[in-house]
Amino acid sequence: MADEVTTPRRTFLQACGLIGVAVAAEGLTGASRELAAAVRVSRPGPDDPPIPNEIVQRIFDERFQGRPITRGHVTLDMPAMAEDGRYVPVIIESDLPMTAEQHVKSVFLIVDHNPDPLVTAFHLSPLVGPVAIQTRIKMKRTSVIRAIVETSGGELWADYLKVETTLNGCG
């Protein structure tokens, strides 16, 4: 008699336990999904990375003449860990307008610790659509990457990332 009572009770509790675990797991994955999105929005690169060496300083002097550079309006997308320094994918996007009156004039990509840090500069006319440039670059070693955008009005906007790499792609 006692057995008949305990058995369904145990089954009931087990069932509750399973549902509880399922709900918890669902809640957890939901939370981790939100967390991943949050991490993606707040980029891991520092807000205003210091100039690491004279070569980068010279690039800044030549190209930006000490004008202030503000983080924003630019999204630099790269893998946090680049396995092969010879082929590192880069996507640079910007929400700045591309009209005849106001447009993105230049996009600079600087890899702080490359032998030639100014890897590329893209000079654009307003006929180029919203900035979404995709390319592949080389990296010598783990470095801060800077994507700096210059508008036709002379404003400078940027995004920064720290990308780690193990295989030297520059020699």
Add this chain to the structure above:
Amino acid sequence: MPETGKTRVVLPERIQRGDVIRVQVVMQHPMDTGFFRDANANIIPAWFISEVRVRYGDAEVARFEWTSGISKDPMVAFQLKADREGLLTVDSRDSRGSAFSGQAEIKFATT
């Protein structure tokens, strides 16, 4: 490397007036940095595409300054406002002074 400098300009299959299209440029080039050595320990001299110009009809719409920091067999993609029909030409020049060119036609779908 007989194909060095070969330039392909890839456009969407179907373009309508006013579309913002994705233009992809794929080139063949060693993009040597000058820091690597060959099997006999001789330095492989720097040899890379340094300048790329994109023309849409007669107008230059973009110019890229490149260094050997761009990967071997360079690829670049960007967006363009397709506001008229015409040739899209990509001219480039490398550090040895060789010039390369590739083009594709922007033609609007009729339907």
